[in-house]
Amino acid sequence: MTVLLVVLGAAVGAPLRYLLDRAVQNRQDSVFPWGTLLVNVTGCLILGALTGAAASTSVFALAGTGFCGALTTYSTFGYETIRLTEERNYLYAALNVAISVIAGLGATLLAFTTVRDLLG
Numbered sequence: 001m002t003v004l005l006v007v008l009g010a011a012v013g014a015p016l017r018y019l020l021d022r023a024v025q026n027r028q029d030s031v032f033p034w035g036t037l038l039v040n041v042t043g044c045l046i047l048g049a050l051t052g053a054a055a056s057t058s059v060f061a062l063a064g065t066g067f068c069g070a071l072t073t074y075s076t077f078g079y080e081t082i083r084l085t086e087e088r089n090y091l092y093a094a095l096n097v098a099i100s101v102i103a104g105l106g107a108t109l110l111a112f113t114t115v116r117d118l119l120g
C-alpha cells in the first residue's frame with residue numbers, strides 16, 4: 001500500500017513541477033533558475049509542515065515522499081548551477097547555491113515550527 005501512495009503522490013508532483021517551472025521561466029527574462037528555486041523551496045515548506053504535524057506514515061508516503069520527492073529536484077539544481085558556471089555567470093551560480101540552501105532550510109524551519117506550535 002505504501003508504494004502505491006508514493007506512486008500516486010509522484011504522479012501529481014512530477015507534472016506539477018514541470019508546469020510550475022515552465023510557467024515561472026516563461027514569465028521572466030533571466031538566466032537565474034527561478035522555477036527550480038520555487039519548486040524546491042515549496043517542497044521544503046511542505047515537508048517542514050508534514051514533519052511539524054507529525055504526519056502519519058501513509059500521509060508522509062503520499063505527500064512527503066511521493067509528491068514532494070517528485071516536485072523537488074536536486075539534480076536540476078545541480079545541473080543549473082554547473083550550467084551557470086560554464087556560461088561564466090559566476091554570481092548567479094553562487095546566488096543559486098546560497099539562496100537555495102538558505103531559503104530551503106528557512107522554509108522547512110518556518111513550516112515545521114509554525115505547524116508544530118499551531119497543533120501544539
